Amino acid sequence: MSSPATEPSATKPRSGTQGPASVLTPQREDFPRWYQEVLAKAEMAENGPVRGTIVIRPYGYSIWERMQENVDRRIKQAGASNAYFPLFIPQSYLQREAEHVEGFSPELAVVTHAGGDRLEEPIVVRPTSETVVGEYMAKWVQSYRDLPLLLNQWANVVRWELRPRLFLRTSEFLWQEGHTAHGTKEEAAAYARQIHLDVYRSFLTDIAAIPVLVGHKTPRERFAGAINTLTCEAMMADGKALQIATSHELGQNFARAFGIDFLGQDGQRHLAWTTSWGSSTRMVGGLVMAHGDDRGLRIPPRLAPIQVVVVAVRNDQAVSDAVEKLVSALSQSGVRAISDIREGSFGRRVTEWELKGIPLRLEIGPRDLGEGRATIVRRDLPADVAKSQISLQEIPQAVKGILEEIQAALYDQALARQLSLSTQVDSVGEAIQAAEKGFAYIPKNLVDEAAEEEMAASAVTVRCVQRPDGSLADSEDEEGLVCVVARSY
Amino acid sequence: MSSPATEPSATKPRSGTQGPASVLTPQREDFPRWYQEVLAKAEMAENGPVRGTIVIRPYGYSIWERMQENVDRRIKQAGASNAYFPLFIPQSYLQREAEHVEGFSPELAVVTHAGGDRLEEPIVVRPTSETVVGEYMAKWVQSYRDLPLLLNQWANVVRWELRPRLFLRTSEFLWQEGHTAHGTKEEAAAYARQIHLDVYRSFLTDIAAIPVLVGHKTPRERFAGAINTLTCEAMMADGKALQIATSHELGQNFARAFGIDFLGQDGQRHLAWTTSWGSSTRMVGGLVMAHGDDRGLRIPPRLAPIQVVVVAVRNDQAVSDAVEKLVSALSQSGVRAISDIREGSFGRRVTEWELKGIPLRLEIGPRDLGEGRATIVRRDLPADVAKSQISLQEIPQAVKGILEEIQAALYDQALARQLSLSTQVDSVGEAIQAAEKGFAYIPKNLVDEAAEEEMAASAVTVRCVQRPDGSLADSEDEEGLVCVVARSY
Numbered sequence: 001m002s003s004p005a006t007e008p009s010a011t012k013p014r015s016g017t018q019g020p021a022s023v024l025t026p027q028r029e030d031f032p033r034w035y036q037e038v039l040a041k042a043e044m045a046e047n048g049p050v051r052g053t054i055v056i057r058p059y060g061y062s063i064w065e066r067m068q069e070n071v072d073r074r075i076k077q078a079g080a081s082n083a084y085f086p087l088f089i090p091q092s093y094l095q096r097e098a099e100h101v102e103g104f105s106p107e108l109a110v111v112t113h114a115g116g117d118r119l120e121e122p123i124v125v126r127p128t129s130e131t132v133v134g135e136y137m138a139k140w141v142q143s144y145r146d147l148p149l150l151l152n153q154w155a156n157v158v159r160w161e162l163r164p165r166l167f168l169r170t171s172e173f174l175w176q177e178g179h180t181a182h183g184t185k186e187e188a189a190a191y192a193r194q195i196h197l198d199v200y201r202s203f204l205t206d207i208a209a210i211p212v213l214v215g216h217k218t219p220r221e222r223f224a225g226a227i228n229t230l231t232c233e234a235m236m237a238d239g240k241a242l243q244i245a246t247s248h249e250l251g252q253n254f255a256r257a258f259g260i261d262f263l264g265q266d267g268q269r270h271l272a273w274t275t276s277w278g279s280s281t282r283m284v285g286g287l288v289m290a291h292g293d294d295r296g297l298r299i300p301p302r303l304a305p306i307q308v309v310v311v312a313v314r315n316d317q318a319v320s321d322a323v324e325k326l327v328s329a330l331s332q333s334g335v336r337a338i339s340d341i342r343e344g345s346f347g348r349r350v351t352e353w354e355l356k357g358i359p360l361r362l363e364i365g366p367r368d369l370g371e372g373r374a375t376i377v378r379r380d381l382p383a384d385v386a387k388s389q390i391s392l393q394e395i396p397q398a399v400k401g402i403l404e405e406i407q408a409a410l411y412d413q414a415l416a417r418q419l420s421l422s423t424q425v426d427s428v429g430e431a432i433q434a435a436e437k438g439f440a441y442i443p444k445n446l447v448d449e450a451a452e453e454e455m456a457a458s459a460v461t462v463r464c465v466q467r468p469d470g471s472l473a474d475s476e477d478e479e480g481l482v483c484v485v486a487r488s489y
Numbered sequence: 490m491s492s493p494a495t496e497p498s499a500t501k502p503r504s505g506t507q508g509p510a511s512v513l514t515p516q517r518e519d520f521p522r523w524y525q526e527v528l529a530k531a532e533m534a535e536n537g538p539v540r541g542t543i544v545i546r547p548y549g550y551s552i553w554e555r556m557q558e559n560v561d562r563r564i565k566q567a568g569a570s571n572a573y574f575p576l577f578i579p580q581s582y583l584q585r586e587a588e589h590v591e592g593f594s595p596e597l598a599v600v601t602h603a604g605g606d607r608l609e610e611p612i613v614v615r616p617t618s619e620t621v622v623g624e625y626m627a628k629w630v631q632s633y634r635d636l637p638l639l640l641n642q643w644a645n646v647v648r649w650e651l652r653p654r655l656f657l658r659t660s661e662f663l664w665q666e667g668h669t670a671h672g673t674k675e676e677a678a679a680y681a682r683q684i685h686l687d688v689y690r691s692f693l694t695d696i697a698a699i700p701v702l703v704g705h706k707t708p709r710e711r712f713a714g715a716i717n718t719l720t721c722e723a724m725m726a727d728g729k730a731l732q733i734a735t736s737h738e739l740g741q742n743f744a745r746a747f748g749i750d751f752l753g754q755d756g757q758r759h760l761a762w763t764t765s766w767g768s769s770t771r772m773v774g775g776l777v778m779a780h781g782d783d784r785g786l787r788i789p790p791r792l793a794p795i796q797v798v799v800v801a802v803r804n805d806q807a808v809s810d811a812v813e814k815l816v817s818a819l820s821q822s823g824v825r826a827i828s829d830i831r832e833g834s835f836g837r838r839v840t841e842w843e844l845k846g847i848p849l850r851l852e853i854g855p856r857d858l859g860e861g862r863a864t865i866v867r868r869d870l871p872a873d874v875a876k877s878q879i880s881l882q883e884i885p886q887a888v889k890g891i892l893e894e895i896q897a898a899l900y901d902q903a904l905a906r907q908l909s910l911s912t913q914v915d916s917v918g919e920a921i922q923a924a925e926k927g928f929a930y931i932p933k934n935l936v937d938e939a940a941e942e943e944m945a946a947s948a949v950t951v952r953c954v955q956r957p958d959g960s961l962a963d964s965e966d967e968e969g970l971v972c973v974v975a976r977s978y
Contacts, residue, residue, distance in 0.1 A: 058570035081547035115649030160604030
């Protein structure tokens with residue numbers, strides 16, 4: 001049985017398949033290039049024809065679908081209902097909230113012609129939907145009985161990007177955006193926090209196996225129109241931070257701009273307090289950069305569309321039958337398993353599954369079959385220790401446990417990296433230096449606006465503000481808070 | 490216990506709730522108005538701020554989500570994978586297929602400015618994605634081994650509408666669009682037919698309880714760029730036809746325009762044969778118009794987000810406890826059940842559930858509780874025969890069977906109406922007359938281009954061409970085919 005490393009790479013790959021993994025640029029050599037290559041070779045995504053847009057290929061989309069499914073279930077558990085608001089927003093809506101329009105104007109795509117005619121009022125393609133949702137909330141919220149109003153939508157949004165990067169920063173992206181209205185500031189804050197922790201943080205840590213830091217943004221980094229922005233930040237394999245999901249308290253800014261008010265139990269009219277919160281296809285990019293290695297993707301088992309691939313070492317009837325039988329047994333026990341009984345080089349097929357990051361690979365050849373065993377290969381471990389033997393009979397009951405081990409291992413590896421590349425510092429200068437390779441933790445009282453300006457000149461920013469124990473602060477003014485500082489995507 | 494009909498309508502509805510059902514304009518009086526009112530009062534949807542757009546409210550969206558889930562499962566069973574292609578298409582792509590651009594040009598929305606600048610090439614907001622998918626299929630299809638390529642996407646599309654109507658014809662709508670490439674004309678035709686029957690027709694009849702006619706379109710009514718268009722047509726409550734889903738053989742038109750060719754087993758390059766097929770939020774409108782009555786919606790149980798509502802006749806602790814216990818028992822047996830233990834008029838609450846078309850309602854009051862029974866009310870039956878008594882103990886095991894009876898009854902009622910409003914005719918004049926109230930079946934050899942022109946002058950069209958037994962023709966040239974002629978949405 002040949003391992004991918006010994007597979008001769010001189011043979012021409014057949015059309016539609018990938019060459020050996022060694023064609024990936026090593027991460028240490030050029031991380032952005034590795035990222036681009038792994039997305040192409042694992043058939044995740046490509047650039048769209050219009051600058052900055054993305055084509056998400058079936059394998060990439062199947063990962064997004066599983067993210068959606070899990071996040072959607074959590075959102076519904078938090079009491080919100082899905083709805084759908086239009087792609088097109090009158091330009092005038094954007095202008096009603098001053099900070100909001102200032103924040104988004106440079107990124108807007110504008111429709112000026114439709115149905116063959118020039119439009120009287122230009123239409124904006126939504127960059128986010130606070131304004132249009134605000135307009136309807138104002139109609140739907142009349143009395144305190146109509147609160148809280150908890151809405152979410154899965155949609156595409158458009159923000160024109162000058163430096164696009166697949167999944168991370170694309171001119172069009174897919175996301176969910178939640179929009180809620182509440183009777184009091186406290187309820188709004190509590191709900192934003194609930195979504196942030198129970199939906200985003202839990203999904204990212206428990207399912208995507210990505211350790212995340214939670215905290216709030218400094219005023220400089222807040223969402224345009226928010227009074228508080230909570231963020232989930234994670235360290236990627238190159239030590240840079242990725243902002244993965246954000247939850248905003250919008251105060252009464254949008255309620256004032258759109259007239260979202262209600263008759264209170266006191267018989268008086270009050271402005272509502274609104275929130276918004278979002279997570280996007282950027283999570284797919286985060287998954288790739290948090291777990292991927294020089295051989296390709298590594299998808300955590302709980303998220304993986306394919307958890308186990310059973311590979312026939314040779315295209316042989318008895319082997320193929322055994323492979324299909326095993327896949328069927330695994331499927332029946334609730335494991336997402338597929339077979340690979342294709343013709344063509346075994347090594348090249350294995351390379352494809354490694355590139356695609358399938359958590360667990362079982363290999364069966366004629367000799368294995370005779371001996372009633374298979375080779376089991378864990379994608380979370382280095383190639384030299386990833387393989388072991390397992391008896392065919394044991395497989396169905398062993399696999400679930402191994403998948404959970406892989407899930408935990410990927411989280412642990414990411415956390416170990418994060419900890420090893422994090423530094424406590426006592427000055428802005430040290431923070432900038434530490435951010436060269438990872439995260440710097442600096443007391444918040446050392447970081448004023450001038451310090452943020454100074455860091456920004458080195459492309460370093462405050463990713464979030466949190467308590468020393470990593471929990472969310474109750475307020476901006478709390479004593480002893482810490483800033484996490486890093487370079488970022 | 491008061492029935493909705495006897496509920497006093499003089500009391501002012503509390504904010505955010507609906508008035509009694511009698512405020513719906515009867516269907517016979519003004520069907521379009523009934524449609525508009527029922528969508529508003531059942532909180533299904535509203536007009537968006539930009540002309541022709543739609544806001545889908547949570548209840549409407551929850552129905553669409555269940556449609557999506559079922560259709561998506563069927564599409565995957567047919568072997569297609571989901572992917573995502575960009576919203577924005579270069580204008581030049583549209584122009585590559587002559588009929589296609591001619592068909593869609595009048596409906597396009599065009600982005601001319603983005604990121605603060607005027608664009609060099611205007612960008613079209615996708616009206617459908619054959620062109621952009623074609624561009625990528627040309628890259629992904631190289632050899633016969635890459636075929637068939639079976640893709641689907643869930644997306645929004647934009648077609649500027651001069652006479653918009655919620656769900657039926659909106660400037661932006663949500664849909665799935667499948668796009669496939671095959672090695673031969675026969676395989677492409679067979680796949681389009683498989684999708685049409687196993688996905689669309691089966692979903693519509695088995696789940697949405699809508700009897701549909703299948704057939705192909707005349708050249709006049711074909712999709713722009715297709716060589717054959719299959720359609721599912723259904724009769725709405727006013728006797729008009731709704732085209733609910735279509736599947737197109739695109740021949741080699743798009744393969745030629747975008748260069749989708751492959752190396753065959755014969756060592757030669759061949760153009761691929763492509764198909765596309767779609768179903769949209771229009772299905773929600775079809776559901777409303779196929780099943781709704783003067784009291785509101787009637788949602789078939791297999792599709793209903795809420796299958797059973799258990800209503801406390803009075804807000805009383807013992808009653809509320811019994812209601813919640815019943816909902817919990819129903820939920821555990823796999824029934825989608827909710828409780829209504831709200832304060833406020835019983836009659837008005839009942840009216841709301843009738844408007845929303847919940848298939849089955851259970852009512853429990855203090856006296857019922859004492860006698861160990863509930864009132865069970867079927868939404869599919871006329872109000873005067875819809876109610877009966879059932880013992881509380883029997884409910885959990887009886888409900889599933891009753892829901893299936895309701896599912897069948899809704900289908901049967903729609904089919905009976907369709908049959909009673911269908912007429913066999915022998916001339917174009919008779920067809921036009923018969924289409925005043927329903928469907929006319931006319932031998933295809935009587936319908937030439939001039940006849941279609943004549944009918945069009947009376948807003949009557951050939952909805953589909955089929956065999957006399959209702960099955961799909963193998964070819965346009967088959968003898969003895971029949972045209973189904975009607976007015977339509």
